[in-house]
Amino acid sequence: MSAVAPTSSTVNTTPKDDAPPVPSTPKAVSSATQYLQTFAAGGIAGAVSRTLTAPLDRVKVLIQEGHNLHKMIQPKKADLA
Secondary structure, rough: OOOOOOOOOOEEEEEEEOOOOOOOOOOOHHHHHHHHHHHHHHHHHHHHHHHHHHHHHHHHHHHHOOHHHHHHHOOOOHHHH
C-alpha cells in the first residue's frame, strides 16, 4: 500500500471541535477612562517637551539680547583664586 500525499481537494479545511478557542477582542474602554488616559498622556507630553526645550529657549534669548555667552560660562579670575 503506497501513501498518497494530500492534495488541496483532500485536505479538510473546516475547523475541528478540539481546536483552541479564538481569543476574544478586548473589551471597549469606557469614555471616561479613555478621556482620563488621553488627558494624562497630554499632560506628560507637555511637561516633557517644556523640560527639554526651556534651557534651549533661555540660550536663544540670551543670544538675541547680545550677551556674550563665553563670559557667562567662564569663571572670572577672582573666582579662581
